Amino acid sequence: MSTRSPKEGKKIQELDSLVAEITVDAYGDDEQLWAFRQAFEDDVTLPRCPLAPGHSCF
Numbered sequence: 001m002s003t004r005s006p007k008e009g010k011k012i013q014e015l016d017s018l019v020a021e022i023t024v025d026a027y028g029d030d031e032q033l034w035a036f037r038q039a040f041e042d043d044v045t046l047p048r049c050p051l052a053p054g055h056s057c058f
Contacts, residue, residue, distance in 0.1 A: 004012075022039045026032040 026035040
């Protein structure tokens with residue numbers, strides 16, 4: 001008996017689809033790792049510190 005809700009199952013399917021999209025042309029562990037690195041560089045926006053470079057925001 002499965003304890004996952006249908007909503008959780010859909011999220012897992014979406015995650016599996018995203019992983020497949022990122023790693024579609026990657027052969028081997030090294031290329032898969034670099035594919036994820038490139039996906040983050042291209043598509044993830046992180047907050048930036050408003051202070052000058054070299055100063056800690058936290």
